[in-house]
Amino acid sequence: MEFLGSLNDRLAGFYRSSYKDATGETRWLATTQFQPTDARRAFPCFDEPALKATFNITIVHLSNMTSLSNMPIISASNLKADDTWVADYFGSTVRMSTYLLAFIVSDFKGNGTEKGIEFSVWSREAVLDTTAYALDVGPKILQFYEGFFNVKYPLPKTDMVAIPDFSAGAMENWGLITYRETALLYDKRYSSASNKQRVATVISHELAHQWFGNLVTPKWWDDLWLNEGFASYVEYLGVAAVHSDWMMDEQFVLDDLQDVMELDCLKTSHPISLPVRHPDEINEIFDRISYGKGASIIRMMKYFLGEANFRKGLMNYLNAKKFDNAVQDDLWKHLTDVQKGNNPIDVKSVMDSWTLQTGYPVVTIIRDYSTETATVEQTRFLLERGGEGGISSVSQWEIPFTYTDSLNPNWKPETKLWLHKTNGTIKNLPGPKHWIVGNVQEVGYYRVNYDEHNWQLLVQQFLDDHEKIHTINRAQIIDDSLDLARAGLLNYHLALNITLYLKKENNYLPWKAAMHGFSFIDSMICRSAIYGKWKKYLIEQLKPMYDKLGWEGSPDENILITYTRGSTLGWMCLYGYEDCVQKAQEKFNAWKQNPENVEIISPNLRSLVFCTAVKHGGEEAWEFLWERYKAAQIASEKDKFMYALACAKEPWLLTRYLNWSLSSDSGIRRQDGSYVFRSVGAKLYGRDLTFNYIRDKWNVIFERYGKSFFAISGLLKSVTSSLNTQFELRQLKDFYKQNKNNLGTAKRAFEQSVENAEANVRWMETNYAKLVSWLENTNP
Ligand code: BES
Ligand code: ZN
DSSP: OOOOOOOBSSSSEEEEEEEEOTTSOEEEEEEEEOTTTTHHHHSOOOOOTTOOBOOOOEEEEETTSEEEESSOEEEEEEOSTTSOEEEEEEOOOOSBOGGGOOEEEEOOEEEEEEESEEEEEEEOGGGGGGGHHHHHHHHHHHHHHHHHHTOOOOSSEEEEEEESSOSSSEEOOTTEEEEEGGGTOOOTTTOOHHHHHHHHHHHHHHHHHTTBTTTEEESSGGGHHHHHHHHHHHHHHHHHHHOGGGOHHHHHIIIIIIHHHHHTTSTTOOOSSOOOOSHHHHHHTSSHIIIIIHHHHHHHHHHHHOHHHHHHHHHHHHHHHTTEEEOHHHHHHHHHHTOOSSOOOOHHHHHHHHHSSSSOEEEEEEEETTTTEEEEEEEEOOSSOSSTTOOOOOOOOEEEEOEEESSSOOOOOOOOEEEESSOEEEOOOOOTTOOEEESGGGOSSSEEEEOHHHHHHHHHHHHHHGGGSOHHHHHHHHHHHHHHHHTTSSOHHHHHHHGGGGGGOOOHHHHHHHHHHHHHHHHHHTTSTTHHHHHHHHHHHHHHHHHHHOSOOOTTSOHHHHHHHHHHHHHHHHTTOHHHHHHHHHHHHHHHHSTTOTTSSOTTTHHHHHHHHHHHHHHHHHHHHHHHHHHOOSHHHHHHHHHHHTTOOOHHHHHHHHHHHTOGGGTOOHHHHHHHHHHHHTSTTTHHHHHHHHHHTHHHHHHHHTTOHHHHHHHHHHHHTTOOSHHHHHHHHHHHHHHTTOOGGGHHHHHHHHHHHHHHHHHHHHHHHHHHHHHHHHOO
16 A cells, blocks of 8 residues: 655654754754554554554665664665665564554664663663663663563564653653653753752553553543553552652652642543544543542552552463453453452452542541441532532442551551442541541542541641651541532531641651642742741741751752752742752852753752742843743753743733744754643743733644643633632633534643633632631631
8 A cells, every 4th residue: 555644743653853063063853653543544454452553664875874663673774875775674573553553763772671671761862871770770770570471472573762842741662662751861960859850760661551552452541541550550669669769658648649630530531431433532541540540549449459460360360361352341240250268259240340430439428426436428529519510429339448547557548448339437536536547548549538537636636746647647637628618518617726736747658749739839829819827837847847858958868858948948938938949049150140040940959949039030130031941951951941031020021921932943842842832831920911812812822732632621720720710711701612513632721721710719718718817816
């Protein structure tokens, strides 16, 4: 079949990318991104995941370049007498789906190891030395998975390549994994600890797909969550295998579970598993529900099955289905069959309740202190109850419920009570002096509410000796209570009272949960009269940590301490705490005199220092950073400048920045443009302006980013998430109505924005006054 495909600029299908070499000359490369439905842009094929085949690929290219594909090259021949063109013949692939094919023609250089299988990392030559970290952890994580799944990696090689223009973060093409540069390259002079964790995490995620997704593939995209949810869970195990001190279990709870619960409490959320057909619908499910909720319910399942059964079931599933396709029921079957004893858990009936229904429950524990029992009741947790839609909130989940109490605290998450789509009771509780806590280590995908007295006991425990409660559960209680209050299910004063203890909290996790909850409140009130008092309260809470951690870390400190410092300084500078702003400016000025000196500002503080400097430094600081942005060679350094440039207060600087982000001629790549919108739109000074801008230029923006779900949904969310007046809500609804039939992959994200704004308006009506009265009574 003859077919002419074009090498396009749209970061999808077979597309081109470029960079400037050391002499400033533009170098081109050709690469692919096929998932989910773009292999057909490169060559004619039956482009569906269930239709597996073996592929023989030949690439003809200029002889001064290198080609790569899923398999190694088995032979090559020159095509012309003058040697300008070569043909590379790749070995036949294993049986696989089209979306996992890949090929690249570039002048990249690679670094390789040989450890059982061949493993190489490729990049443009100027940054080749920053591939070392990936080359160190990659093979180790691959080996970890071989052991974990007990299935050998079936290909003779793995290549990982850093592509200068890349739509998503990374793509798991079998044997030829592609990344955006920030997700693969690590430079210890410029990259922060969180950049490093991101690299490890993305590598771990894509390597997990080599089994989960590549070896066993969902029959159709409606089971995408199996791929993404699974990889999003085991990526933490893979990273933990190489960085045991990064507390990956703890980080999971915040970055995935609590993160997605905030989205999944909307009526416009959707079930994990749902029918999809049009490519726009397929792209649309690469969302937090497939990733974060998928990962969270898989983690929950690991705990109720036990680690041994979980792993054994997975192994059996992978072995039974390798080089083939599967649906979620296949996995449930293997996980059920593997259990010994008379009472195996029917995994399908449990998991169907989590994958086929939208949302999740709040479990309310009402204690009877005279009989030392409690009733345990489940209802759907909704940010907004009632209203249109008449969403039912009857009990409908199979909940593996865990709890403990202060008399005999036991923080092992063992299921103590199954709520089979029903409510339940618990007995033999301690007396009225002792609290109980449900959802131990937050292994379950649900929130917990209590009767008032139990809440008071918890508030008191936090104030007296918070360490008696497990770190994860401190973060859980903070997150649950603030969100329960936000949804009108808990007295706001009580939730805020829990946060009073924070000045004594040394741990990252509870702080992060709190700051996340606070950033919502912040976004609601940052233009209101009470904001001064609110800032004062937070500065008071943060100050002990600020004094304790200071500005300089030690090289061998735990990564969570580094994160805590970064976030503490970030908030203190944002709130204009004088010492913080001053120090940031001092550092900035010292660096400005000598910008090649990387020692002056630690990579962990660079974003914060640059942002503070731009905010307080106006045009001059902005121009300086913009020049640095354009000159920067290291992608993670570029990202930090890009973030900081959004911190300006001057509307004209921000508008110009948005203009520039829409054209690659400015030096901002297409892959990064939506990040500029996200950053400007999320800031106090940029928000209104960005909201106006996107409504004014929606067609241009949609044309540029509409096909990339990550880009367009992230942009919408950040620009609209703090709209909270009737007037703004109306504007948002009008905007939605005007574009309703042409929203592509952004349809659901748009609906979620509207619902969120409605909830914000309600929040202002019902909770603003409560916050004011609390601040007035509490503030020092
Ligand atoms: N399979 C996805 C890449 C992808 C995303 C393809 C959207 C098509 C549409 C890949 O495995 C992935 O999930 N990448 C993540 C990184 C990961 C660590 C969550 C990404 O790109 O952000
Ligand atoms: Zn993935």
